[in-house]
Amino acid sequence: MPARLYVKGTFLGFRRSLYSQRCSTSLIGVEGVKTKSDARFYLGKRVAVVYKKSSKSDQCGMIWGKIVATHGNSGVVRAKFESNLNPRWMGRTVRVMMYPYKA
Structure with missing residues (x-):
């Protein structure tokens, strides 16, 4: 059986303050962190988000991003994506790749 090259994560929402929200920065909860x-x-x-292009086709799309910072003390991380994630995807599973690896 092939090894999985990613860890599951969850798209929790966007970085925000009391009155404003920064949609360009997503919060990701990584499994086990x-x-x-x-x-x-x-x-x-x-980080990769895999989605289905339309309900009638079997084609999949991917949006790639990069983890840029930690967020708080509970192990949540901030990620920036090529294009902002859809707010309807909150709670959806994302893939956190185990590469590139820095020794």
Whole structure:
């Protein structure tokens, strides 16, 4: 059985303050990451969101992004994508790639 090259994550929402929201920065919860120090391992890693192009076709699309910072103390990370994610996708599973690897 082939090894999986990614870790599952969840698109939690957008970076925000009390009155404004920054849609260009998404918050991603990585499976198994509970602390800020664990989340630092994923800085610079690639993130992919796989979606179906239309309900009638079997074609899939991908939006690629990159993890740029940690967010808070609970292991959540910030990611920037090529194009902003759709707000309807909150709660959807994303793929956090285990490469590029920095030794």
